[in-house]
Amino acid sequence: MSDLSFVRTEMLPEQAPPASEIGVVGWLRHNLFSGWINSILTVISLLAIYGVLSVLIPYVFQSVWNAESLNECREIMLANWGSTHGHACWAVINERWLQLLFGFYPPELYWRPILALVLLVAALAPILFADRVSSKLLIVTAIYPFIMPWLMWGGSVWGPVSIALGFVVGFMVLKYATNAMGELIALIAAVVSALIWWVLLAGVFAGALDAILPFALESVQSRQFGGFMLAILLGVVAIGCSLPIGIVLALGRQSHLPIVKWLCVCFIEFIRGVPLITLLFVASLLLNIFLPPGSNFDIILRVMIMVTLFASAYMAEVIRGGLAALPRGQYEGADSLGLDYWQSQRLIIMPQALKISIPGIVSTFIGVFKDTTLVSIIGLFDVIGLTHAIRADTAWNGIYWELFAFIALLFFVVCFSMSRYSMYLERRLKTGH
Amino acid sequence: MTTLTDPPKESFRLSMLIYDSRYRSMTIQVVAMIFFMLVAAWLLNNAIINLNTLGKPISFKFLSNPAGYDINQRLLDYSSRDINLRAALIGLLNTLVVAVLGCITATIIGVIVGVLRLSSNWLVARIMTVYVEMFRNVPVLLWIILAWAILSESLPKIKSFRGENATSSMSLFDSVAITNRGIYIPEPLFSRSLGNIHLLGDSGLRFDISIDLIAIVVVLALSIFGMRKVTARANAVQEATGDRPTTWYIQLGILFVPMIALLVALGFHLGLPELKGFNFKGGTHLRNSLIALWLALSLYTAAFIAEIVRGGIMAISKGQSEAAAALGLRPNRTMSLVILPQALRVIIPPMISNYLNLTKNSSLAIAVGYFDLTGTLGGVTLNQTGRELECVLLLMLVYLVISLLISAVMNWYNKRVELVER
Known part of the structure; x- marks a missing residue:
C-alpha cells in the first residue's frame, strides 16, 4: 500500500527573514523610519546635524594654532581660507592654557598644585573604588587635608602639623579618658583639650619647631x-x-x-x-x-x-x-x-x-x-x-x-x-x- | 526582716541631666540654644562695634535718597532722579519678568525634550541626550555669558540697516528688527485709551495700572466663564439625551467676538519700530542682556526639566500603557489620558525646585549687565551708598520671600494633583 498522505512529513528548513527586517536596513526601518512622523523627524534631525557639523568641523579643524595675537590669527586665516569667519583661533589657548588652568600662580611652583591633584587622586581612590584599591591608601586620605593647604599656600610645614596634632591630642584624651570617666565626659574632655591645644599651644609649638628645624615652602598669596x-x-x-x-x-x-x-x-x-x-x-x-x-x-x-x-x-x-x-x-x-x-x-x-x-x-x-x-x-x-x-x-x-x-x-x-x-x-x- | 513598703524615693541628682533619658533631651536642647545665642550675640556684638568704628550704624535712610543711575530695561517709569527704593522695585520687577518668562519657556522646551528622549526614533533620542548632557554639565554662568556674546557679536549692527544699500533688513513684514543692540518688537498701543490708575501717589513705590489691560483681562475672564457654561450645558444635554450638541463655533464666538469688539473700541494698533537716525524708535526694545539671560536660563533649566519629565514618565509602570492599549486608546491618547496625569505627581515636586533654581540663578544677570534686583540693590546702589550690610540683608530677604512664595504656591498645586489615598 502506497503512502497517500498529502501531509509533508519532514520540516522545511527555516527561511531567512525578509531583507527589509534584518541587518542595516531592518535596523534603519525599526529605529529611524518606522512611520511617517518618525521619518520626518529623522530627516529633520539629519539636516540639523549636517547644519551643525558643516559649521563646526571647519571651525575646529581648519584653525590656527600658532599666532601671537588675534590680528595675526586673522591674517593667517585670510591667507589660508580667504575669510576670517568660521575658523577657530586656538592660538589663544595654545598661548594661555597654563594661565587658564593655574591663574596667576607662580609658574616655577606649578608642581605644587599638580602634586596636590595627584595626591587628591590617591586620597580619593580608596574611597571611590573601595573594591579595587588597597585600603592602605586611606592613610593618604587621612593626611591629605593637612598636606593640601600646605602645598597650595606654602609656608612652614609645622603649621599644618601642629593642627593635625590637635586631632591626635583629642583622640588620645578620648581613648584614655573613656575608661576612667565614661563616654560622654571623655568626649567633652577630648573636644576641650583639642580646642585648648589649637587656641593656646599650637601656635607656640609651631613657632618653636620652626625655629629649631625650619622647613618651609615658598608661600603663595591667595590673590x-x-x-x-x-x-x-x-x-x-x-x-x-x-x-x-x-x-x-x-x-x-x-x-x-x-x-x-x-x-x-x-x-x-x-x-x-x-x-x-x-x-x-x-x-x-x-x-x-x-x-x-x-x-x-x-x-x-x-x-x-x-x-x-x-x-x-x-x-x-x-x-x-x-x-x-x-x-x-x-x-x-x-x-x-x-x-x-x-x-x-x-x-x-x-x-x-x-x-x-x-x-x-x-x-x-x-x-x-x-x-x-x-x-x-x-x-x-x-x-x-x-x-x-x-x-x-x-x-x-x-x-x-x-x-x-x-x-x-x-x-x-x-x-x-x-x-x-x-x-x-x-x-x-x-x-x- | 524588714519589708519594703514604699518605692525608693527618687531624688534629683545633677548627673541625671546627662544620664537620664527623660532629662537628657532637655539638657541637649538647652545647651544647643545657649550655644546658638552666644554665637549670635558674639556676631552681633562684633558687627555693632565694627559698624560704629566705620561710622555707619545700620540705617535704611539711603533707600529714600536719589539713586542717580539709569536703568535701561524697565517696566515702570523711572529716571535717575528717582530714589533707591524705586530702583530696587524696578530691579525686582525685572527679576520677576525674567523668572516668569524663563520658567514658561524652560517648561515647554523641557517637556518636549524629555518626551523626545524617550522616542523610539534612535537619532532623535540621541540628539536630545547630547543636548541634555551638554547643558547640564557646563556652568550656567558660562551659558549666560556665551549667549550674550553670541547676541552682541554675531547679530547685524544697527548701522547695516541704514542707507541705500542696507545689508540687513527687518523681519516679519518690517515689524521686528534683530540687531546687536537687542531686538525691537511691535508694542500694543490704544488710540482711545482709558488711561491709567495711579497707585500710591508720588511715592517711590508708585505704580500705574493701565485700565485697558484691566478691561482686556476682565473680558477674557468673562469669555472663559461663558465657555465653561456652554461646555457644562453641552455635558448636561449629552447626559440626558446621549447626543452632544456641536458647540465649537459658539465657543470660538464667545472667545473672540467680545475681545475683538473691545480692541476695536479701544483703538488697538501696533506701534512698529522704525529706524530714525542712528537708532530704532518706537516698539518695545528687548535688550541683549534680557534675551541672553532668558535664553540661557531657559535652555539650561530645560535640560534638568527634561530629565525630570523623562524620569516621571519612566516611573509609570509598563502595565499602565499596556492596559491603555488593550482598551484601544491610540498612543497620543494614552499619553494624555493615562501616562501624563500619573507622571505629573512624580514630576511636580522636583519641577518646583527647578523653578526656584531658575529664579535664584536669574541673579547672575549682574554678569551681563541686566538690571535685576541684584544689579540694582546689590550692585549699583550698594557700591554708590556703601551700605553693604543693609543692601545684602534686604537682597537676601527679598529672595527668601520670593522663594517661599513660589514653594507655597507650588505646594498648594502639588496638594491638588496628589494621589488621594485611603
Missing part, C-alpha cells in the same frame, strides 16, 4: 590663585566638608528635639532660599563686619566657608530624602536590637540612606562644582574671570568663542565623569534582585 585650579580647590573643599555637615543637619532636621530641629530647619531653608551670589557678597563684603575688629582673613577662605555652607544645606535636603525613603521597619529593627541612637544611625540607617541618596548627592556635587564659577562675579580670577583678563590684553581683544569652548570642555569632562561615576556606584552597591 595669585585662579583658573580652573581655583574651581577644583573650592569644589573639593566644599564637597568634602558639605557631606558630614549635611548629614548632621539632616539628622538635626529629623530630630525629636524641637529646638535643634527648629535651628536646622531655619538654617537649611534660609540658605536654600537665597541665591549663592548673595552668600558670596556676604563673603566678600560682610564677613569681616561680623568678626572681631581688626581680624582680616583670606578672601578664598571666606568664599570656601560660604560655598561649604551653601552646599551643606542642599546636601542636608538630599540626605533627608534618603532618610525619609527608608522603611519605618529599619528604624524599629535597630531599636529592637537595643542599639542606641548613634549606633543605629551608624550601622543601620546611614549606610542605607546614603545609598538611596547617591544620585542626589552626586548631582549636588556637580552643582556645587559648576557654581564655583560664580566667584568671578566678586572679582576672583577663576577661569571665567580670566577670560575678561585675557580679553583686556590688546593682543587678544575680541576673542570669545575659543575661550568659552575650552572652559566648557574642562567643566564638561569633570562633571560628566562625576555623573558616570555615580551610575557605576549605584550599580556596585545594588543589593536588590
Whole structure:
C-alpha cells in the first residue's frame, strides 16, 4: 500500500527573514523610519546635524594654532581660507592654557598644585573604588587635608602639623579618658583639650619647631590663585566638608528635639532660599563686619566657608530624602536590637540612606562644582574671570568663542565623569534582585 | 526582716541631666540654644562695634535718597532722579519678568525634550541626550555669558540697516528688527485709551495700572466663564439625551467676538519700530542682556526639566500603557489620558525646585549687565551708598520671600494633583 498522505512529513528548513527586517536596513526601518512622523523627524534631525557639523568641523579643524595675537590669527586665516569667519583661533589657548588652568600662580611652583591633584587622586581612590584599591591608601586620605593647604599656600610645614596634632591630642584624651570617666565626659574632655591645644599651644609649638628645624615652602598669596585650579580647590573643599555637615543637619532636621530641629530647619531653608551670589557678597563684603575688629582673613577662605555652607544645606535636603525613603521597619529593627541612637544611625540607617541618596548627592556635587564659577562675579580670577583678563590684553581683544569652548570642555569632562561615576556606584552597591 | 513598703524615693541628682533619658533631651536642647545665642550675640556684638568704628550704624535712610543711575530695561517709569527704593522695585520687577518668562519657556522646551528622549526614533533620542548632557554639565554662568556674546557679536549692527544699500533688513513684514543692540518688537498701543490708575501717589513705590489691560483681562475672564457654561450645558444635554450638541463655533464666538469688539473700541494698533537716525524708535526694545539671560536660563533649566519629565514618565509602570492599549486608546491618547496625569505627581515636586533654581540663578544677570534686583540693590546702589550690610540683608530677604512664595504656591498645586489615598 502506497503512502497517500498529502501531509509533508519532514520540516522545511527555516527561511531567512525578509531583507527589509534584518541587518542595516531592518535596523534603519525599526529605529529611524518606522512611520511617517518618525521619518520626518529623522530627516529633520539629519539636516540639523549636517547644519551643525558643516559649521563646526571647519571651525575646529581648519584653525590656527600658532599666532601671537588675534590680528595675526586673522591674517593667517585670510591667507589660508580667504575669510576670517568660521575658523577657530586656538592660538589663544595654545598661548594661555597654563594661565587658564593655574591663574596667576607662580609658574616655577606649578608642581605644587599638580602634586596636590595627584595626591587628591590617591586620597580619593580608596574611597571611590573601595573594591579595587588597597585600603592602605586611606592613610593618604587621612593626611591629605593637612598636606593640601600646605602645598597650595606654602609656608612652614609645622603649621599644618601642629593642627593635625590637635586631632591626635583629642583622640588620645578620648581613648584614655573613656575608661576612667565614661563616654560622654571623655568626649567633652577630648573636644576641650583639642580646642585648648589649637587656641593656646599650637601656635607656640609651631613657632618653636620652626625655629629649631625650619622647613618651609615658598608661600603663595591667595590673590595669585585662579583658573580652573581655583574651581577644583573650592569644589573639593566644599564637597568634602558639605557631606558630614549635611548629614548632621539632616539628622538635626529629623530630630525629636524641637529646638535643634527648629535651628536646622531655619538654617537649611534660609540658605536654600537665597541665591549663592548673595552668600558670596556676604563673603566678600560682610564677613569681616561680623568678626572681631581688626581680624582680616583670606578672601578664598571666606568664599570656601560660604560655598561649604551653601552646599551643606542642599546636601542636608538630599540626605533627608534618603532618610525619609527608608522603611519605618529599619528604624524599629535597630531599636529592637537595643542599639542606641548613634549606633543605629551608624550601622543601620546611614549606610542605607546614603545609598538611596547617591544620585542626589552626586548631582549636588556637580552643582556645587559648576557654581564655583560664580566667584568671578566678586572679582576672583577663576577661569571665567580670566577670560575678561585675557580679553583686556590688546593682543587678544575680541576673542570669545575659543575661550568659552575650552572652559566648557574642562567643566564638561569633570562633571560628566562625576555623573558616570555615580551610575557605576549605584550599580556596585545594588543589593536588590 | 524588714519589708519594703514604699518605692525608693527618687531624688534629683545633677548627673541625671546627662544620664537620664527623660532629662537628657532637655539638657541637649538647652545647651544647643545657649550655644546658638552666644554665637549670635558674639556676631552681633562684633558687627555693632565694627559698624560704629566705620561710622555707619545700620540705617535704611539711603533707600529714600536719589539713586542717580539709569536703568535701561524697565517696566515702570523711572529716571535717575528717582530714589533707591524705586530702583530696587524696578530691579525686582525685572527679576520677576525674567523668572516668569524663563520658567514658561524652560517648561515647554523641557517637556518636549524629555518626551523626545524617550522616542523610539534612535537619532532623535540621541540628539536630545547630547543636548541634555551638554547643558547640564557646563556652568550656567558660562551659558549666560556665551549667549550674550553670541547676541552682541554675531547679530547685524544697527548701522547695516541704514542707507541705500542696507545689508540687513527687518523681519516679519518690517515689524521686528534683530540687531546687536537687542531686538525691537511691535508694542500694543490704544488710540482711545482709558488711561491709567495711579497707585500710591508720588511715592517711590508708585505704580500705574493701565485700565485697558484691566478691561482686556476682565473680558477674557468673562469669555472663559461663558465657555465653561456652554461646555457644562453641552455635558448636561449629552447626559440626558446621549447626543452632544456641536458647540465649537459658539465657543470660538464667545472667545473672540467680545475681545475683538473691545480692541476695536479701544483703538488697538501696533506701534512698529522704525529706524530714525542712528537708532530704532518706537516698539518695545528687548535688550541683549534680557534675551541672553532668558535664553540661557531657559535652555539650561530645560535640560534638568527634561530629565525630570523623562524620569516621571519612566516611573509609570509598563502595565499602565499596556492596559491603555488593550482598551484601544491610540498612543497620543494614552499619553494624555493615562501616562501624563500619573507622571505629573512624580514630576511636580522636583519641577518646583527647578523653578526656584531658575529664579535664584536669574541673579547672575549682574554678569551681563541686566538690571535685576541684584544689579540694582546689590550692585549699583550698594557700591554708590556703601551700605553693604543693609543692601545684602534686604537682597537676601527679598529672595527668601520670593522663594517661599513660589514653594507655597507650588505646594498648594502639588496638594491638588496628589494621589488621594485611603
